[in-house]
Amino acid sequence: MIFALFVASIVVLFAVAYVYGRDARLSAERAEAIIVERENGALCSSLGLAPQTEAYTRCISGLTDIRRRQDERRNEDAMGIL
Numbered sequence: 001m002i003f004a005l006f007v008a009s010i011v012v013l014f015a016v017a018y019v020y021g022r023d024a025r026l027s028a029e030r031a032e033a034i035i036v037e038r039e040n041g042a043l044c045s046s047l048g049l050a051p052q053t054e055a056y057t058r059c060i061s062g063l064t065d066i067r068r069r070q071d072e073r074r075n076e077d078a079m080g081i082l
Contacts, residue, residue, distance in 0.1 A: 036067065 044059035045051070 040064065
């Protein structure tokens with residue numbers, strides 16, 4: 001009986017950790033996306049590009065592509081280490 005309670009409590013602990021971890025990861029990803037969006041906007045604005053213009057949109061798009069390629073290189077490097 002005590003062993004069954006111990007196993008059940010371990011299962012509940014892992015379930016709670018999974019749910020909390022998933023929610024924490026999603027929250028961190030959203031926060032990161034907001035930061036990146038603000039940084040991109042600040043850079044494009046500092047270059048004299050006004051929001052809602054084609055040049056501003058191309059600037060944001062270019063920065064997004066650069067960040068995506070950098071992430072891909074980091075992931076490839078990480079896979080090479082493992």
